[in-house]
Amino acid sequence: MRILLWHVHGSWTTAFVQGAHEYLVPVLPGRPADGRGRARTWDWPGSVRELDPRELRRALDTEGVDAVLLQRPHEAGLLHEWTGYRAGRDVPAVYLEHDAPGGPAAATRHPLADVGVVADGRVPIVHVTRFNALMWDTGSARTAVIEHGVPDPGHRYTGERERVAAVVNEPVRRWRAAGTDVLLHVAREVPAEVYGMGTELLAEHLSPLGPTAAGAAGRLYDLPQSELHARLAGARAYLHPYRWTSLGLALLEAMALGLPVLALPVTAAYAAVPPEAGVLSADPDELAAVARRWLADPAEAATYGKAAREHVLAHYSLDVFLDRWTTLLTQEVSREDRHDL
Template identity: 85%
Template sequence: MRVLLWHVHGSWTTAFVQGGHEYLVPVLPGRPADGRGRARTWDWPASVHELTPDGLRRAFDEGGVDAVLLQRPHEARLLRAWTGRRAGHDVPAVYLEHDAPGGPAAATRHPMADADVVAGGRVPVVHVTGFNALMWDTGRARTVVIDHGVPDPGPRWTGERAHVAAVVNEPVRRWRAAGTDVLLHVASRVPAEVYGMGTEHLAEHLGTRGPTAAATAGRLYDLPQAALHDRLAGARAYLHPYRWTSLGLALLEAMALGLPVLALPVTEAYAAVPPSAGVLSTDPDELAAVARRWLADPAEAAAYGKAAREHVLTRYPLDVFLDRWTTLLDQEVSAWARA
């Protein structure tokens, strides 16, 4: 089938477009958030096609779009403005929620819970973790959980650098939720390297945390995904400092590379990181102590990393992820045709 989706979450979309369908991604001049088109830092398959809004309208007029995957509330409005079609009425649609709720967790109403087509049962809300599905109030909307799928990057861990690596986008703006204070605490005790958008703003904060943290200020990077994987594989261990987040794909990708994990025991971390694959603790001092032990003992780090890789490829296999999405889209297209 031909599926329209916006390029919102690069790593998730990279996994999704490995399926056996055609994928239409909107593109706009300058490639802003509503029209990023194909990824330019990752090799997506030839089955992913960029279309302008006019091209999308023509595709719909010619009957060449089977389903729409929405990921942000305003995309339903974009769909109608660009193509004249209403999600769930004129074309089968699914709404994918990537995130945990950002407000009062147990009481946050999902933005699609009261949308007419969602509440009417025509557009299911898909969550990427069971925790997210539990915490969002989606009202009468149908909900489905489809866990992440991770493309296998191969067992690339070398651990040659006695550093702990972390991937955190916008760590200063997202301070508490991203666990940036936890990251700084660990970085003040063991050498660290940090990757992600906006990491340069960490430099001034690292400079106030002593010489070990100050040295980390020289190891702040914003790399494309392929280069990030190459670089991460050389770090001894991976730190996932988030207090409140959906299950980060960067964590799963690091595990697939073979990195052992240090993380807080929150949200979906319990399912992603079993005891054989790393250490979960609410005590940043314990995380730093384990990191120091692994930096001194590469063999122990390698054993945890091997288990991390085995677990993530078993728990989040790409083929199962793709099969579940194909089944859901087939069901929605068939139900829409019968309506």
């Protein structure tokens, strides 16, 4: 199949483009959010082609495209503006929703729920967790769930550093949703490393926390994904402090590396982290206490980490993920053939 999608979520797209298809990815000068093109910090296969809007129009006119994978509400407008094609009418389309609803938890209407091509069943909305599907109000739109798939990075865990690692993008701006206050609470008790975009803004919040968190500027990192795994593997444990989020791929990737997990028992964490793989608790003091125990007992931490890796490989298989997406997209193309749009 030939699939058009925007490069929106780097880790998710890295998994998706491992399939046996051809992928067209828009690119714009300066590589802004609507035209990032191919990843520059991760090795994508040669089956991913980046095209500017003019090249994209030419490709759709001459080669065609089997399906469009939409991930943001305005992408259907970009498709029509750049190519003249209408998602769900001129070309089969699927809308992938990466996130849990950000407004009232059980009453947020999905932005595409009332859009004609979605509401009349032409464009299904695909969620990445069953929790997200439960919480979004998608009206009469067709919905499906395809859970994440994680490329196996190998069992790289060493746990050599007596520190807890966390990956949180923009931890200051996303304060409560990202659980940044929980992260700081744990960092008062045990040494912590924080990875992600915008982590430098945490320095002023970490420095007053005392000797455990002192010198935190040396433990704040914004690394490309290709370097991140190597760093994470050396930490003793992984902290997932999020209060409200979709299931973070960074969490699954850390588990695949072999790290034991500390997390809040919210959203989809209950499904991703079974008891043998880590500890879920709504009490930050308990998370800090377990972190201290693991820092003092590397063998126990490694045992939890081994179970975490086994769980991810069994439940978030890349092959299963790719097969499910191929099946869904093939069904949408077949459905297009059966209906006169």
